Amino acid sequence: MKKFLAAAAVSALCSTGALAEVKVGMITTLSGGGAGLGIDVRDGFMLAIAQSGRDDIEVVIEDDQRKPDIAVQLSDKMIQSERVDVMTGIIWSNLAMAVVPAAVNQNVIYLSPNAGPSPLAGKGCHQNYFNVAWQNDNLHEAAGAYANGTGYKNSFILAPNYPAGVDALTGYKRFFEGDLAGEIYTELGQTDYAAEIAQIRASDADSVFFFLPGGMGISFLKQYADSGIDLPVVGPAFSFDQGILQAVGDAALGVVNTSQWNKDIDNPTNAAFVESFQAEYGRLPSLYASQGFDTANLFLSALDKADPSDADAFREALRAAEFESTRGDFSFGPNHHPVQTIYAREVIKEGDVFTNKILGVALENHSDAYAAECKM
Amino acid sequence: MRLNEKYFNALMIAGLLALPLWAVVADQPFTITLVTRAVILALAAVGLNIILGIGGMVSFGHAVFFGIGGYAMGILAYHAQTYTALDLGPFSTDGTKSMPVIWLVAMILSGLVAFFIGLLSLRTSGVYFIMITLAFGQMFFYFAISWAQYGGEDGLSIYVRNDFPGLNTLAPIQFYGICFTLLCVVLFLFARLQASPFGLALNAARQTPTRVETVGLNPMRLKLxxxxxxxxxTGLAGALFADLNRFVSPTMFSWQLSGELIVLIIIGGVGRLMGPVIGACVFVALEHFLGELTDFWHVYLGVVLLCIVLFGRGGLIGLLTGKEGVHV
Amino acid sequence: MSSILIIEQILNGLQFGVMLFLMAAGLTLIFGVMGLINLAHGSLYMVGAFAAAAVAGVTGSFLLALVAALAAAALAGAIVEMVVIRRLYNAPHLDQVLATFALILIFSEGTRWVFGSFPLFLDIPDALSGPVTLPGGIEYPLYRLTLIGIGLAVAVGLWALIERTRLGIQIRAGENDREMIAALGVDISKLYTLVFALGAALAGLAGALVGAIQSVQVGMGEPVLILAFVVIVIGGIGSVRGAFIGALLVGLTDTLGGVFLPELFKLFMDNGAAQKSGSALASMGIYVLMGLVLIWRPTGLFGARA
Known part of the structure; x- marks a missing residue:
């Protein structure tokens, strides 16, 4: 177990050796495939905790190895042995679905820095669950809205055959007003997209939308670029994030993707975040790092107003979301999911580094499709 | 000093009783959870040990039965928790939250599936058998991932642990008691089986199939x-595992899990009564404590496993008792 | 569905198949000669891809990257053989499975230790990028055509090596009777190291070639490893010819199944549901194929009769 005490623990403030009073349990993916996302969330989160200068926060960090059963056991450990007040950190929807419902029912507050599965936004919403990232469908919905605005009439859409993939295509279709030239579910973990690309070529599509997180997206983009098809591509930010863009290379240049954050969003918090993250870790922050950072700052803002032992007051303070977010305006909808602006960004090259720049707004102050089903 | 294997086994059982009781006194509920996990994995591996240790059949797809047990629990409890009917054609049920019923269903279903998989795959042997069982594992895995009705890759969450008459299963130590008792029962059966005419014939079928045939037994039928x-x-263990986590997902069908079950047996000692038990305890302990040391703990786990293979013939029990293991 | 699309999909299946062959050939040789189940073969594929990406990143040359991939994988293979595998030849299959499973863990996390958790960049060389137009108006990526060419060339080369050279005679003799060739004065341990390194080099080459159109990341070897096992089991373990036929069968089944099953399901389902069930069934397709082959011929298509 790696315990990180807030950086200020050594400062003169606590000559008596102050005890950690608030305990945060972070379960995230730190080993194996997909570890990059967990590491970014952790680093963003810990950066904010360190910058707060508080010495009364203890963060217990555990690695879930992206395995649901391990995550559930770690969650038991956090709640039963560590007796944490707040939990956070989970990257993947399937792990969140395994951990969150049980945790929030045991009076632990859960702050989601990444996953936002639809059951937790709708009928399964809970007063102790706060999502600081997005509802899973959000970025796909924004992609659909962007496609309308750009005048696409006939999209070819594809995603892996698993719940988040089905949600992605549903999200896109929810906002996209044109026709579908094709709709394909690929195999989860698939690395070769020659067959799908051939189908795109044979169709009469005028645009392509895809949701293929992680290595799947890298493979698709490289193969798509090499196929010579020049239909415009649009997708959610996950395949165009700082962590993996360098691995895609030129194949991603000019592709439009949707995101609630980018490093050039113009506000002082964001500028300071980007600068301090780079100084601390020697790399550009990613979307996930920004979400980890925002999650910690939301938590800190609530801590300034109320003590977690007073659950009602603490929840109220979280709900108010009075903190400086890296994405500018941020507030919670009735189901504790963000109401936020989602941007369209374009992949560009700055010197040798591939990164994104904002093109414009795709959806303004967007909530989600499930809020109405939430009876809290 | 070499230990007698019998004393060693008794010591193991005593340890599995003492550790959780200490954890209750010391108020360390997570220790109980860890030991419960080890006991359930051990139970699954004892199941595998019947064919692997006694019968010499290396199944690389035993996660199939683990997963079926898990989904039997998940689906029955899901329908009970949502008050929806589970429509099975001629009859329908509202599901159940009763552990004994779930165990029964899990065992019957996984036994049935084992019958059909066995019927097909036992025609092959050696590496081919390893691979065909792996193939069945992959089929179930991919099926579960796209089985949208029961959560697909997200899996199914069961909010409250299932019931056992007279016990509060949510109390970690009471649930542990259930798992431990089942493990003891199955270990007892395993010991009886190993010494029974059936066990001896199965063992003989591993070493010289023709000899079994000449005395009028059908090795295929024995193996099946x-x-x-x-x-x-293993299906029963799957149902318990799902109840421990209050959650099932396709990872219960994954080939990594099949591999882990084999690893547990080899760590402990192939074909030995307590081999899977000590293997599971060591594995869970390694997983837990190495993970605390470094993010890159898989490297050390790999090195430890390598050392066990290269220098610890006959597994840990073989090492401690000085007896060579069974060769498969 | 037009005939152009069907031909294009067959080419895709072929390309997938010959790349699988590069993996499967080494695996099946190692099993045939040494009787070893090597789960860590996928790690050597990964080593090849990472070596290629690292060298291409520094030098910018794809050719040097390929050389580096071959060298790194062969070297890693030889070291692993001498340090670990050598002790396993007489061990039961189970021990081999466990030991090589342990090697996967060491290789994967070791690579992450060195290269970090993010995927690496490796691109198609400029000379081979973009599509070409084939007779009949089929537009097909040049790089994929090159892959088919390289795969077939390796297959022919391997055949010549085994059938026409001294090393090949030793390999074939090793498959039939190990004691005998040792008695004939062949340095058996050198032969084993050589065969293992050769298999490793083929895996590394596949990793580098495929890495250029896929994601170079930790864990990329395991899915391919499973497919390669399916291939050699279908073909008959130990048979290079079987590996070739098996690889093409698997490549074509996987590619064409993914395309045609959803189309088939559309005849009696609505579009979305057909896509979901069709692709679910397609992902199980090659395992069904393997099951069927084994039920028909329990030792694979070209395996030695048990």
Whole structure:
């Protein structure tokens, strides 16, 4: 177990050796495939905790190895042995679905820095669950809205055959007003997209939308670029994030993707975040790092107003979301999911580094499709 | 000093009783959870040990039965928790939250599936058998991932642990008691089986199939029966595992899990009564404590496993008792 | 569905198949000669891809990257053989499975230790990028055509090596009777190291070639490893010819199944549901194929009769 005490623990403030009073349990993916996302969330989160200068926060960090059963056991450990007040950190929807419902029912507050599965936004919403990232469908919905605005009439859409993939295509279709030239579910973990690309070529599509997180997206983009098809591509930010863009290379240049954050969003918090993250870790922050950072700052803002032992007051303070977010305006909808602006960004090259720049707004102050089903 | 294997086994059982009781006194509920995990994995591996240890059949797809047990629990409890009917064509049920019923269903279903898989795959042997069982594992895995009705890759969450008459299963130590008792029962059966005419014939079928045939026994039938038994026990473990986590997902069908079950047996000692038990305890302990040391703990786990293979013939029990293990 | 699309999909299946062959050939040789189940073969594929990406990143040359991939994988293979595998030849299959499973863990996390958790960049060389137009108006990526060419060339080369050279005679003799060739004065341990390194080099080459159109990341070897096992089991373990036929069968089944099954399901389902069930069934397709082959011929298509 790696315990990180807030950086200020050594400062003169606590000559008596102050005890950690608030305990945060972070379960995230730190080993194996997909570890990059967990590491970014952790680093963003810990950066904010360190910058707060508080010495009364203890963060217990555990690695879930992206395995649901391990995550559930770690969650038991956090709640039963560590007796944490707040939990956070989970990257993947399937792990969140395994951990969150049980945790929030045991009076632990859960702050989601990444996953936002639809059951937790709708009928399964809970007063102790706060999502600081997005509802899973959000970025796909924004992609659909962007496609309308750009005048696409006939999209070819594809995603892996698993719940988040089905949600992605549903999200896109929810906002996209044109026709579908094709709709394909690929195999989860698939690395070769020659067959799908051939189908795109044979169709009469005028645009392509895809949701293929992680290595799947890298493979698709490289193969798509090499196929010579020049239909415009649009997708959610996950395949165009700082962590993996360098691995895609030129194949991603000019592709439009949707995101609630980018490093050039113009506000002082964001500028300071980007600068301090780079100084601390020697790399550009990613979307996930920004979400980890925002999650910690939301938590800190609530801590300034109320003590977690007073659950009602603490929840109220979280709900108010009075903190400086890296994405500018941020507030919670009735189901504790963000109401936020989602941007369209374009992949560009700055010197040798591939990164994104904002093109414009795709959806303004967007909530989600499930809020109405939430009876809290 | 070399230990007698019998004393060693008794010591193991005593340890499995003492550690959780200490954890209750010391108020360390997570220790109980860890030991419960080890006991359930051990139970699954004891099932595998019937065909692997006694019968010499290396199944690389035993996660199939683990997963079926898990989904039997998940689906029955899901329908009970949402008050929806589970429509099975001629009859329908509202599901159940009763552990004994779930165990029964889990064992029957995984036994049935084991029967059909065994019927097909026992025609092959050696590496081919390893691979065909792996193939069945992958089929179930991909099926579960796209089975949208029961959560697909997200899996199914069961909010409250299932019931056992007279016990509060949510109390970690009481649930542990259930798992531990089942493990003891199955270990007892395993010991009886190993010494029974059936066990001896199965063992003989591993070493010289022709000799078994000449005394009028059908090795295929022997192996199939063992395979079904083995599948049913691993299925039971799957149902318990799902109840421990209050969650099932396709990872219960993954080939990594099949591999882990084999690893547990080899760590402990192939074909030995307590081999899977000590293997599971060591594995869970390694997983837990190495993970605390470094993010890159898989490297150390790999090195430890390598050392066990290269220098610890006959597994840990072989090392401690000085007896060579069974060769498969 | 037009005939152009069907031909294009067959080419895709072929390309997938010959790349699988590069993996499967080494695996099946190692099993045939040494009787070893090597789960860590996928790690050597990954080593090849990472070596290629690292060298291409520094030098910018794809050719040097390929050389580096071959060298790194062969070297890693030889070291692993001498340090670990050598002790396993007489061990039961189970021990081999466990030991090589342990090697996967060491290789994967070791690579992450060195290269970090993010995927690496490796691109198609400029000379081979973009599509070409084939007779009949089929537009097909040049790089994929090159892959088919390289795969077939390696297949022919391997055949010549085994059938026409001294090393090949030793390999074939090793498959039939190990004691005998040792008695004939062949340095058996050198032969084993050589065969293992050769298999490793083929895996590394596949990793580098495929890495250029896929994601170079930790864990990329395991899915391919499973497919390669399916291939050699279908073909008959130990048979290079079987590996070739098996690889093409698997490549074509996987590619064409993914395309045609959803189309088939559309005849009696609505579009979305057909896509979901069709692709679910397609992902199980090659395992069904393997099951069927084994039920028909329990030792694979070209395996030695048990």
């Amino acid at each position: 029966l063992a395979f079904v038994l083995s599948g049913a026990i």
